[in-house]
Amino acid sequence: MHVYHNFFVLASSLLGTALALYWLCHGEVQTPELVVCVIMYVLTGLGMEVGFHRYFTHKSFKAHPIVRAALAIFGSMAAQTSPRFWVAVHRYHHAIVISQKTFTLLYLTSKASNNY
Numbered sequence: 001m002h003v004y005h006n007f008f009v010l011a012s013s014l015l016g017t018a019l020a021l022y023w024l025c026h027g028e029v030q031t032p033e034l035v036v037c038v039i040m041y042v043l044t045g046l047g048m049e050v051g052f053h054r055y056f057t058h059k060s061f062k063a064h065p066i067v068r069a070a071l072a073i074f075g076s077m078a079a080q081t082s083p084r085f086w087v088a089v090h091r092y093h094h095a096i097v098i099s100q101k102t103f104t105l106l107y108l109t110s111k112a113s114n115n116y
């Protein structure tokens with residue numbers, strides 16, 4: 001299922017970029033389109049970084065339910081799967097990265113102590 005989602009996201013992103021370049025080259029991009037582009041960039045960035053990552057994954061702060069809903073909506077607009085799936089994958093990512101760092105640190109520490 002995620003393969004189709006990834007294909008759709010990649011294909012639509014490439015198509016959207018190609019269309020944007022075409023319209024830009026033909027002078028069809030005006031101020032409203034640029035304003036909407038910047039607003040979407042900021043909102044999806046906030047939704048991903050503040051919402052999905054800091055709030056939903058790491059529970060870094062408390063938020064009012066309206067703010068929580070807005071962060072979930074803005075993050076979902078980035079088309080990176082659902083908040084629940086993104087959080088699960090990101091927590092798994094941190095578990096692996098932390099365990100690899102811990103393993104490396106323990107390995108290096110044991111190697112250093114064996115040299116004495």
Ligand SMILES: [Zn+2]
Nearest residue numbers: 053057090094
């Ligand atoms: Zn993280």
